[in-house]
Amino acid sequence: MTGIQTNIFIASFKHETNTYSAVPTPVSRFHVEGRLLTGAEAIAYFAGTDSVVGGMLDTVTGNGATVTLPIAANGWPSGYVHDNAFETIAGLICDALQGARWDGILLDLHGAMVTESYADGEAELLRRIRDIAPSVPLGLALDMHANVSPEMVGAVDVLCGYQTYPHLDERETGVRTARLLLATIEGTISPALAWGAVPMLPHVMAQSSYDEPNHSLQNRCVELAGVDALDCSLFTGFPHADVPNAGLSAVVMTDANPCRAAMRRDELLEEAWAQRKAFEFSVEPLADSVRRAKTLANSGSVSGPIFLLDHYDNAASGGSMAEIAVLAELIRQGLRNVVFFALWAPEAVAVAHRAGLGQRVTISLASPSSMSSEMLEFEGEVAHLSDGLVKATHSDHTGLLLELGDSALLKGDGIDLVLVSLPMEPSDMACFELFGVDPRERQFVVLKSRVHWRAAFESMVGAVIPCAGVGACTSDYSELEFTSVRRPIFPLERDAKFTPVLLEKNFSGAAL
Ligand SMILES: [Zn+2]
Numbered sequence: 001m002t003g004i005q006t007n008i009f010i011a012s013f014k015h016e017t018n019t020y021s022a023v024p025t026p027v028s029r030f031h032v033e034g035r036l037l038t039g040a041e042a043i044a045y046f047a048g049t050d051s052v053v054g055g056m057l058d059t060v061t062g063n064g065a066t067v068t069l070p071i072a073a074n075g076w077p078s079g080y081v082h083d084n085a086f087e088t089i090a091g092l093i094c095d096a097l098q099g100a101r102w103d104g105i106l107l108d109l110h111g112a113m114v115t116e117s118y119a120d121g122e123a124e125l126l127r128r129i130r131d132i133a134p135s136v137p138l139g140l141a142l143d144m145h146a147n148v149s150p151e152m153v154g155a156v157d158v159l160c161g162y163q164t165y166p167h168l169d170e171r172e173t174g175v176r177t178a179r180l181l182l183a184t185i186e187g188t189i190s191p192a193l194a195w196g197a198v199p200m201l202p203h204v205m206a207q208s209s210y211d212e213p214n215h216s217l218q219n220r221c222v223e224l225a226g227v228d229a230l231d232c233s234l235f236t237g238f239p240h241a242d243v244p245n246a247g248l249s250a251v252v253m254t255d256a257n258p259c260r261a262a263m264r265r266d267e268l269l270e271e272a273w274a275q276r277k278a279f280e281f282s283v284e285p286l287a288d289s290v291r292r293a294k295t296l297a298n299s300g301s302v303s304g305p306i307f308l309l310d311h312y313d314n315a316a317s318g319g320s321m322a323e324i325a326v327l328a329e330l331i332r333q334g335l336r337n338v339v340f341f342a343l344w345a346p347e348a349v350a351v352a353h354r355a356g357l358g359q360r361v362t363i364s365l366a367s368p369s370s371m372s373s374e375m376l377e378f379e380g381e382v383a384h385l386s387d388g389l390v391k392a393t394h395s396d397h398t399g400l401l402l403e404l405g406d407s408a409l410l411k412g413d414g415i416d417l418v419l420v421s422l423p424m425e426p427s428d429m430a431c432f433e434l435f436g437v438d439p440r441e442r443q444f445v446v447l448k449s450r451v452h453w454r455a456a457f458e459s460m461v462g463a464v465i466p467c468a469g470v471g472a473c474t475s476d477y478s479e480l481e482f483t484s485v486r487r488p489i490f491p492l493e494r495d496a497k498f499t500p501v502l503l504e505k506n507f508s509g510a511a512l
Contacts, residue, residue, distance in 0.1 A: 006065035006185065007101060009136075011093045012053045012072040012108035013125065015081050016145060018240040018318025019114055020480055021472035022368070023078035023423075027085040030073035032401065033389075038092065042072040049399035050392075052108040052141045055174025060106070063182055070096035072108070076423045077318040079472075081115040090125050097132045104185045105129065105138040106178055111146020111161075112238040112246075119243045119484070123151035130155050137507075139181030141173050145204075145238040149245040150503045153195040157184055157507055159251050161233030163218045165209045166427065166455035170397075176231055180253070184507065191230060194261035196269050196502040197249035199489040201239040202279035205311060205466065205475055208451045210458070213275035217268070221250075224264055229254050234268055236279075239485075240318060240473055246485045248272055258504050265502075273498050276490050283476050289467045290329045296463055297335075297443050304462030305439055307453070308446045313471030315423035320344060321448055324365045325469040327417070328376050330446070336414030337443035341431060342404070346421040352382045352408035361410065363419075371479070372470040378417060380410030384435045388420060394429040394456045402430055409435040416442075427452035 015025065030036060037045055046053040046069075047061075053072050060067050071092045075081075097105075107129075113121030129138070139158035142148065144165050153159060160177040163169055183189045202214075209218045214236060221232040230253040237247045250268040254261040284292075293306050310326040313319035321344035330338060348363040355361045359382050366375045388404030405421025418435055426432070426447050432439050439445045440460050447453045450473070468475065477492065488496040 006103045008060045008065045008104045009102045010069045010106045013089050014074040014110040015113045016077040016110050017114035019242045021079040021318035025078045025081045027088050029075035038071045043069050050171045052170045052174035055171040056106045056178045059175050059178035083116045086115040094128050102136045104181050107140045111142035112241045120149050126155035137184045139177045141177040146235045147237050147246045148249045153503050161235050166452045190256040190507045191253045192258040192261050192506050194265040194504045195251040196500045198269050198273050198500050199496050200248050200276045202236045203281040205281040206279045207236045213278045242484045283468045286468050289465050290333050293465045302462035305442050305445045306463045309466045310448045310469050311450045312469045312474045313448050314450045316425035317473035319471040319473050322368050323470045326467045328374050338415040339442045340417045340446040341426045342418035342420045345419045349406050349408050349419045349421050369470050380412035383411040384409035390430045390434045392428045425449050428456050
């Protein structure tokens, strides 16, 4: 890379939209410490971190290129992105693109954004960007849970996705995308893309790359990229976005060899389709799961805490974090030596802060969902108070700020309950250290998490028991009304046929 004149535009706008979630998505959902991160402040925040933007920034500046980064906005998963939020952030990106000469564009998007007006938020953003910069080489990094559409693929020249879930390779994905874009600009490669989607909705609880079948599928992507392709990504998709393009897809990039790219893509899609039943998840009644956990603990046969996953209400999949079905069942069955992370309950946090450390308080909790009428009173001692600000140290977001908002730990009768004011999936030990809790010392650790928790806690697990509570990321598809996703699709139609949607394109951007 000759470097100095190369002018690269980077922007990040990420949201995984759960169309069943009642949690609103105003522009404040994308705030860090109360504001959008823009320009030099965003660069200073992300440079050197384990994030896609961190990987992009460090790669591009390491090659001597100049960088403009108008905004880096990453909102916690929730309901439809408000039009005002989309227009504000997309406007910052498009305004910054106007009137300058760019050698390349790098985008860090999620791939499952749905707005009040656009079923495919990323496609709309890319359409606007291409209106301004129709022929500037463009590299796009996407989450493994992206519901990739042909419109997204048609707008980009380089496309890379995460290859791990939990997402431990976000920085590496940024690096891969940036290196391939820089090589494209330099003319040392000419990427040919082959993408395809098959009609299947892999269950999120069955998507971990620690487990089969995704472990082997992602490994295959890595192998292909080392031998037969420039890069290769398999997107497991996000089924809680009821949109036409929800589901599994794959992309293979080769150096000017569209036939090989298409052949490898077809192999990947056929393998994923063959494994579709292994991507299913079966639900156990909540009371049975909690009883099983209690029996297991009493048996003395496990060493290490039993992790109970309140996974229907995971903040990182659009859950409110305010559901109390699992907490209520733990109380009913009398489990003790429990730490529960966490309930979103700003009013209860305020009660604890007003009372002060060492005081006993009683908080009233009620399910926000129309699916539940659960209510309970929880009494405990205020054992810890915090402003909820801590840096991630142990998992997949090292260096980034974790914001729990004002928060508190209530020590109840056998259950230590963490209360927060901002959503936070517990995927880092710092979440517990903030409250002076060592989860290794507990018999039961309850997490509002699906898979990301494994990044930090896998090594200390005695046993794992998913708990079917209540929430917008329910694992029971029969509780969801699918009205927009393409049909037939497996497993909603168990006899769905292998009918891939395919797209190939060369670097010229023209469809083949
Ligand atoms: Zn994801």
